[in-house]
Amino acid sequence: MALLQISEPGESPDPHQRRIAIGIDLGTTHSLVAAIRNGVAQCLPDSQGQVILPSAVRYFTDTSGELCREVGSDALAGAAHDPGNTIVSAKRFMGRRLADIERHDKLPYEFIDAPSMVHMRTVAGVKSPVEVSAEILAALRQRAEQSLGGDVFGAVITVPAYFDDAQRQATKDAARIAGLNVLRLINEPTAAALAYGLENGSEGLYAVYDLGGGTFDISLLHLHAGVFEVVATGGNSALGGDDFDTMLADWALMQSGMNTVTPQDKRAVLVAARAAKEKLSVADDAILACRLSGGELSVRVDREQFVAMTRQLVARTVTLMRNVLRDAKVHRADVHGVVMVGGSTRMPMVQWAVSEFFGQTPLTNLDPDQVVALGAAIQANQLAGNADGNRVLLLDVIPLSLGIEIMGGLVDRIVPRNSTIPTARAKDFTTYKDGQTALALHVVQGERELVADCRSLARFELRGIPPMAAGAARIRVSFHVDADGLLNVAARELGSGVEASIDVKPSYGLADSDIARMLQEGFQSADADMQARNLRQAKVEAERMLLGVRAALAADGDLLSPAQLNTIGSLVNDLRARAGGDDHAAIDEAVQALSKGTEEFAAERMNRGISRALAGRSVNDI
C-alpha cells in the first residue's frame, strides 16, 4: 500500500507528482474503479479484496433513528426485506421519465414521475437516480483515494455508447455531486476496445458486443497504431441482463400460477430468476426458488426452455448488429475480431449467436466485467497528463441523430448519427415578424421522422436579435457536440455580428439549484475533513498554474505586448501571495483570475503550435 502523503498546512506539495486519475465503470449491476499502477491498468479492490461494487444503494434509519445509507453488497443484502429502499439498476432510470421505463410495475419501488426525471420515494425522502448514482461514485472515489494514497484529480467515467444527451448529462451531474472532476465521458465499447487493443496489440476492424445488466451496445471500431476510431455504433439503452431475468421470472410465475403481490415478492422473484439464469450458464438446468407472500415458488427450468423464452431478446441484438454493419458500410467478413463485454455475455446462447453471426469465436481473454474500467483508467491517465510516450487517440461518434422541430411536428436532421465528434453543424434561420428579437428552437434526438417519436432534449430561446424587418435577419445557429457527446448551442446574427444569448430549458435533468442543494447536503460517507482536502487541492492547483504560466511565457512570451505581460505578471504575484496562506477560496479565486487572464494568450499559443504542426506535416509529406 502506498504511504499516504500528507502535507503540512502551508507547505505546498510537489507539483511534479503524477495526478491521480481513475477510470470508473458505472454499470447497471456492477461498478468498478481502476487506475494505472506501476504502468499497468488495474481494478482497485475494496477492503475485502473485491473489485466489483454492486450498483445498489439502500436508505434506512438505524436503531437511534438516524438516516443512513449503505452502498454495495451491504445494500444488496437489504434488498430482500427492504426492497422499496434498496435501489438497484438506477442506471436504467437516468434521464428517463416513468413512461420510458417498460414494465416498471414489476419493480418494487414507489416511483414519482416528474417532468425532469423519474424519482423514487424512500425512507430518506424522494431520491433521483442521479443522487443514487452519486453515492456509488462517491464510494468508488473513496476506495481509490484510500488505495492510491491521495486526492483524485479526475476521473473518466464510462457510459453506454447508445446513451443519449439526457442520460449523459445525468451521469455528469452525478459525478459532480460525488465530488469528481470528470475528465471525459467515454463510451463503454470504446473503453473495452482500448483495453483489448493495447493488451493484444490488435490492428484492424473490431466489433465490440457489449451486453450489460441494462444496456446493449454494438460498436465497430478501426484499430491502428494507437488510434481507436469508431466507425459506427448501435444499440439499445433499455436492453440487458435484467430483461432476461424479467422474462424468466414471468415464465416461472405463469408456470406455477402464482402472483407477486408485495414489493418483497417482486424483488424476491427477480433475484431468484437472476440466480437461475446464472446457473444455466454453467449447468443444464436450475431451480428458480423463492418465498412469496402467497407461498413457496419452486420451478425447474432447463437451458432449452430458457433459450426459447429469451430468443427474441437475443434476436434483437442480432438485428442491431446487422444495422450497424449497414451504417458502417462493411460486411461481416471484414470484421477481424469480436470482443465480448459485460457479464451478460457469459450466457452460452449469446456467445453462440455472436459466433454464428460473425463466423468466428469471440475474444474473451480479458475479464468481461473489468475490461471497461481498465480502458477508462488508461484514458484517464493520459488525459491527466501522466502518459509520456505511447499516446492513444480515441475518435468516437454521436450514436443518435440530432435535429430540430419544424412545421408539422417533423424533424429536420442537423447532425446525423455516427458523425465523428467533436462536430458542429450550422443552420441559418430568419425572423417571420417585423422587429422580432427572439427565436425558439426545439432540439430532439433520434432517427424517426416525427418529433413525437424522438427524445426531446431541450428548448432553446435565442434572445437579443437586433430588431429588423421580417426575413431580414440571418441567424446562424451552431450545434456543437463535444467529445463527451453533449450538445451545446450558439447563435449569432450574421449581419450585425450580435451573439444571441441562449436560454436553455432542458427537457430532462436536474436544475442547477437541485445540484447545489445536493452538494450542500453532502454525503454521510463523504470525507470527514473536506476543508483540509480543499486546501491541499487548491495549493497543488496554484503551483501547477504558476509553473505552467512560467513555462508558457518562456516559450511564447513574444506573442504578448508589454502591457499584456504586465497584467499577467500582477495576476501571478497575487496568486503566489495567496497560495502561501490558508484560505482555499481565496486561492481558487486567484487561480480562476490567472486562468481567465491568460486565456487569450493560451489560445494564441495553441494556434501557433497547431499551425506549426500542420505546416510541418504538409512539408514532410511525399
Place this chain on the structure above:
Amino acid sequence: MNLDDNDFDLFGVPQRQAQDNRLIDVRWRALQADVHPDRFAADGAAAQRVAMQWAVRVNEAHERLKNPLARAAYLCELHGVAVDAEKNTAMPSEFLVQQLEWREALDSAQALPEVKALALDVARRRDTLLTQIERTLDKLQDYTAAAQQVRALMFVERFSEDIDRRLEELEQ
C-alpha cells in the same frame, strides 16, 4: 495553416475530384492526433476551446472529402458555382422518368430479394454518375455542368436512403 484553409489544403491533397480515400483517412487521423481536445486535457479551458475548433474543422473537412457527392459539391462551390439544390430543381425528363419507375418499383416490392435487386440497380447508376462527375470536374473542368450532375446524384442518394430504410424494415 489556418482554420480558413479549404479542405484540400488542410489535408494536403490535390484539389480535384479523384482522391485516394485511404490517404484521406490517414491524413485525418494524423491531423486529429495533433488537434484533438484530449491532447490538451491538462492544459486548461482556453486550450481546450481552441483545440475543439480545430478538431471540429478537421472532422468537417474529413466528412466532406471522403464523401464523393459532398466533395463534388464542394469543388463546384470553390469554383463559384453553388449547387443550390433547393433553387435548381429542373431535371431532364428521362431522369425524372427513371426516378418515378424506381419509386414505383420500391413501393410495389413485397420481399427482400426484390428490394435488394433494386438496391443493386441504384448502386450501379450511382457509380456511373460518379464516374461522369469525376470526368466533368477533373478533365473538362466544367463546373456548371458538374453542379447539375451533382444535383442528379443527390436525387439518387436520397432514393438510396429510402431503400436502406426499407431493407432495415424487411430485415427486422
